[in-house]
Amino acid sequence: MVIPLSTPATEGALLVPYPATLDVPHELVEHVAWLLYEHRRVRNTRWRKLGCFKQALLTLVHLRKNETFSQLGAGFGISQATAWRYVDEALDVLDSWAPGLHEALTGLGEGDHVIVDGTLIPTDRVRADEPYYSMKHRRHGMNVQVIARPDGTPLWFSRATPGRTHDLTAARAHSIVQACLTRQIRVLADRAYQGAGATFRTPYHHHSEQPEHYLQFNRDHARLRAPVERAFAQLKSWRLLRRARCSTRRIGTIVQAVHTLLTCNYSG
Structure with missing residues (x-):
């Protein structure tokens, strides 16, 4: 018997990670990673399960592909709650760098x-x-x-x-x-x-x-x-802004985070 993927039988099942690519420059991921590194250094943050580069990549995947936190957690080997916290923190950091x-x-x-x-x-x-x-x-x-x-x-x-x-x-x-x-x-x-x-x-x-x-x-x-x-x-090349599933209170922060990504100079 073949069970369609959309049936309730698959609800709650474990997600299977798979190799994928992200269509952003490697230098942009490094630039965001450096911003996160400076943020952690100033706050004297304790050890994290994901390093700055992986946290930057996690955030860019969320913005670019509009994947859910469950999907992100499965792909990066962390829990859904941890994925949410890491992305939320990175968005606040990027928001703080958006030009006025x-x-x-x-x-x-x-x-x-x-x-x-x-x-x-x-x-x-x-x-x-x-x-x-x-x-x-x-x-x-x-x-x-x-x-x-x-x-x-x-x-x-x-x-x-x-x-x-x-x-x-x-x-x-x-x-x-x-x-x-x-x-x-x-x-x-x-x-x-x-x-x-x-x-x-x-x-x-x-x-x-x-x-x-x-x-x-x-x-x-x-x-x-x-x-x-x-x-x-x-x-809107950042797919999260084509159909936002988050709280309306966070959309302003997301727009400013994307603004930072569009205007930042990471060439040097």
Whole structure:
């Protein structure tokens, strides 16, 4: 008799580890390992079952492949609880190294321009969790704002706010509007940011008899703003952020941890 893998007969069964590869540079794993080593040294941490390199690899596997802690524990020879603690600690370390808004805008000023947009990090929520439901995306999640260079290179990711938060509200709450105004940085944004004023540039409203030069402006604006999708693609290349199963309170930390991984300089 053949028992399908999805039947309850396999629930609670031991997981079988297997060889696998991770599509990140070896230097990135070493860089995260050095950050963890410094963290352990400062705290005078006692002996751990996993060394710094293995803990860094464990964390990157979790972020990149979105594997559960049970799967991670089986693969690294540790318990599910230990895997959770190691990943949680590493995320906090990476979060502490994420650049702040003012640091990210250093070197930019009058005459420069950036692109601002928001994205939704999907989450597992029930219908009753109204604050996390985005009417725009028709699903539950967390709102994250991004500031990107004209070529789409991400400069800064915001903390996560509940999915129903309007993009303009989020931009004001994260001080993006004020920071760009202070530096006189021009901002390209979509219609969700209309009313931001300051240095924000948004498309014209659609009207039935809109002048041709307004339509041309909107087309040019959309073309210049399109590269922001590259920033979102880089963020969500870490599969955990395509469908987060964790607490919504931890998503902000995860986004900042990924931000560190995207912006860190490990070449030297």
